Amino acid sequence: MSVFSWLNAQLLKMQWLWYLVEQLVVKVFRLSMESRIGESVHFFIYDVIKIFILLSVMIFAISYIQSYFPPERTKRLLGGIKGIKGNILGGILGILTPFCSCSSIPIFIGFISAGLPLGATFSFLISSPMVDLAAFMLLISTFGVKIGIAYVVTGILIAIVGGVIIEKMKMEEYVESYVWGVEAGETELEEMTPKDRIEFAKGEVKDIFGRVWPYILIGVGIGAGIHNWIPQSIIEKVLGSGNPFSVLIATFIGVPIYADIFGTIPIAEALVAKGVGIGTVVAFMMGVTTMSLPSLVMLSKVIKPKLLGTFIVLVSIGIIIVGYGLNAFSALLM
Amino acid sequence: MEIKILGTGCSKCEKLEKNLNKALKELNIDATIEKIDDLVELVSYGVMSTPGFVVNDEVKSVGKALSVKEIKKILTT
Numbered sequence: 472m473s474v475f476s477w478l479n480a481q482l483l484k485m486q487w488l489w490y491l492v493e494q495l496v497v498k499v500f501r502l503s504m505e506s507r508i509g510e511s512v513h514f515f516i517y518d519v520i521k522i523f524i525l526l527s528v529m530i531f532a533i534s535y536i537q538s539y540f541p542p543e544r545t546k547r548l549l550g551g552i553k554g555i556k557g558n559i560l561g562g563i564l565g566i567l568t569p570f571c572s573c574s575s576i577p578i579f580i581g582f583i584s585a586g587l588p589l590g591a592t593f594s595f596l597i598s599s600p601m602v603d604l605a606a607f608m609l610l611i612s613t614f615g616v617k618i619g620i621a622y623v624v625t626g627i628l629i630a631i632v633g634g635v636i637i638e639k640m641k642m643e644e645y646v647e648s649y650v651w652g653v654e655a656g657e658t659e660l661e662e663m664t665p666k667d668r669i670e671f672a673k674g675e676v677k678d679i680f681g682r683v684w685p686y687i688l689i690g691v692g693i694g695a696g697i698h699n700w701i702p703q704s705i706i707e708k709v710l711g712s713g714n715p716f717s718v719l720i721a722t723f724i725g726v727p728i729y730a731d732i733f734g735t736i737p738i739a740e741a742l743v744a745k746g747v748g749i750g751t752v753v754a755f756m757m758g759v760t761t762m763s764l765p766s767l768v769m770l771s772k773v774i775k776p777k778l779l780g781t782f783i784v785l786v787s788i789g790i791i792i793v794g795y796g797l798n799a800f801s802a803l804l805m
Numbered sequence: 806m807e808i809k810i811l812g813t814g815c816s817k818c819e820k821l822e823k824n825l826n827k828a829l830k831e832l833n834i835d836a837t838i839e840k841i842d843d844l845v846e847l848v849s850y851g852v853m854s855t856p857g858f859v860v861n862d863e864v865k866s867v868g869k870a871l872s873v874k875e876i877k878k879i880l881t882t
Contacts, residue, residue, distance in 0.1 A: 541868060542853040569868070574815075574854050577844050581853040649845065656851030658864045674870065678817065772844075 483612035485521050492517040507699045514695040518737050522687050525609060526733060527676055533604045534675035537569040538668040542578050543658050545595070549587050555635060557591035562630035565598030566623070569675065575599065575766065579773050583646060584653040590638025597786060598630035601761040606732045613740050614749065617804045621797060622753055629757075629789035636785055637778070645778035683731040690734030694741035706745045718794035721751045722787060725758025732760045749801045754794030761786055806836040806880070811850060811857030813842045818856040820870040825858075828876035 480486050492513055496502050502509035545564045552560055575596060582592040602623055611619035663671065697706070710717045739752040762783060771779055797804065808825065812818030822840070829836055841847065850857055854868030858879070865879050 543851060543867065546853070569854070574868075577813075577847050577853045577855065580844055580848045581851075584848060653845050653848050656849050656864075658851035658867065660867065671869065678870075681816070 479611070479616070483525070483608070485517075485524070485612075488521055488524075489517055492520070511695045511699045514698050514741075515691055518691045518694065518740075519687065521612070522609065522691070522733060522737070523684075525612060526605060526683075526687075527680065529605045529608045530676045530679050531672045534569065534672035535668050536604075537567060537675075538663055538671045540564060540567040540569070541660065542568050542574065542581065543660055546582055546585055546587065549582070549591055549595070550585060552591070553588065555631070557588055558594040558631045558634040558638070561591040561594035561634060562598040562627045565595040565630060566602045566604060566627070568595075568599065570599040576769050576773055579770075580650050580653055581655055583650050584655040588638055589643055589646065590634040590636075592634075593637045593782065594630045594634030597633050597761065598627055600766070601630065601757055601786075602626035603732050603760070606736065606756075606760075609733065609736050613736060614743065615805065618749060618753075618797075621804055622756075625753075625793040625797070626757065629786065629793065633782070633785045633789055637781065640781065642778045642781065645775040645781075647773050647775060650773055683733050686731035686734030687737075690730065691737040694737035697738065697741040698744060701745075703745050706742065706747060710742065710747045710751055712746070712748045712751075712798060717748065717751045718754050718791055718798065721755040722758045722790050722794065725755040725790075726762045726783075726787065727764050728759050729763035729765055730759050732756060735759050748794075748798040749804060750794040750797030750799070753797055754790050757790045757793065758787075761790070806834060807839070807861050808836050809839045809841055809857075809859040811841045811847045811852050811859060812855035813844070813847075815855055817868075817870040821856045821858065824871060824873045825876055828873045828880065831873070832877055832880060834880060 493504060495516065496509055496513045497504060500509075500512065502512060504510060504513065545568045548564060549557060549561060579592060579596060582595070583589065607619050607623050610622050708714065710721060714720075735756045739756055742752050742755075743749060767779065767783070770782070774782075810818060810822055810825070812821075818840075822838070825838065829838075847853075847855070847857065850859060850864055852864060852867050856868070856870070857864055858866040858869075858871060858876075860879065866875075871879070
């Protein structure tokens with residue numbers, strides 16, 4: 472076994488933890504691993520601990536990197552870059568800039584009023600929630616490196632293409648007019664010291680953790696339920712690869728729901744174990760995180776219905792294409 | 806002293822406000838605190854990550870729930 476696969480098995484998949492929890496379930500709870508209850512309890516405890524550990528470590532590392540890219544700086548980096556390069560950079564910076572749904576509107580107003588192209592701004596706004604570095608690591612842990620990479624690459628592609636199309640459609644007039652009139656200030660931020668960055672990263676771990684732990688518990692709970700209590704045949708019928716509408720169904724269930732991406736991964740894991748295609752599951756995750764009713768309501772304060780509708784349609788189509796694409800190539804990815 | 810907290814009710818903003826009140830009390834400084842949740846005004850300060858911490862119309866920090874210690878340092882230097 473190569474060093475890399477050992478690292479992946481022990482550090483990301485945490486086989487040691489799987490084994491420890493098995494001991495706990497069998498020896499302490501006296502439940503058979505063959506029984507439904509035993510399996511569900513094992514799935515729940517193992518997954519919750521695994522996600523909690525991975526999340527804390529990864530959010531810390533990722534936030535440290537992200538501390539180099541506050542939105543105020545991203546705005547400067549994006550300024551003056553025209554055409555598709557702006558879209559590509561917007562899509563990539565969307566991943567690197569720390570994102571909280573509460574700051575997406577100030578970022579939108581800030582970017583537009585600073586004269587950034589509408590398309591690049593949308594590339595940023597699509598990739599920020601859609602592609603999450605911690606989710607990337609969790610996906611590698613759960614489904615392997617190739618799926619993780621496919622998730623990041625296709626997410627950025629949706630962001631770039633979506634932004635380019637919005638640019639080409641010349642939809643500037645569908646931005647609420649007050650946005651153009653905002654006089655954007657410039658803030659010179661002091662360069663952070665390594666100690667500041669560590670403090671920032673610690674704060675992010677605390678903040679994100681405090682926000683998402685209920686979603687993780689609920690997600691793992693639903694995952695454990697799917698894993699052991701819902702018959703495979705039902706899930707296969709609705710979401711299985713035999714159903715040509717599976718990706719459509721997953722996307723339309725995912726779009727209005729708001730949940731944290733970390734809560735959706737255990738559900739995805741359980742669904743894949745039940746024979747649901749990986750593309751269907753990625754489409755569901757992207758739908759849940761990128762668009763939700765609360766975020767659409769917020770966006771509607773700064774853009775008019777036509778642009779909002781275009782955004783929803785473009786992103787949905789993108790997610791659906793990615794879903795069917797990943798399903799078609801799943802043999803290569805899994 | 807005029808202090809403004811720019812933000813739209815995120816958890817970090819509330820924490821910053823709490824810490825600010827504590828810091829002011831410990832330093833025994835009189836200051837007016839204004840909470841600004843108007844997004845346009847936020848952006849006009851150049852702030853995009855909330856909360857923004859503004860003292861006498863100068864942005865001192867963004868996107869951070871400053872600790873009591875950090876606030877004291879900002880207010881006394």
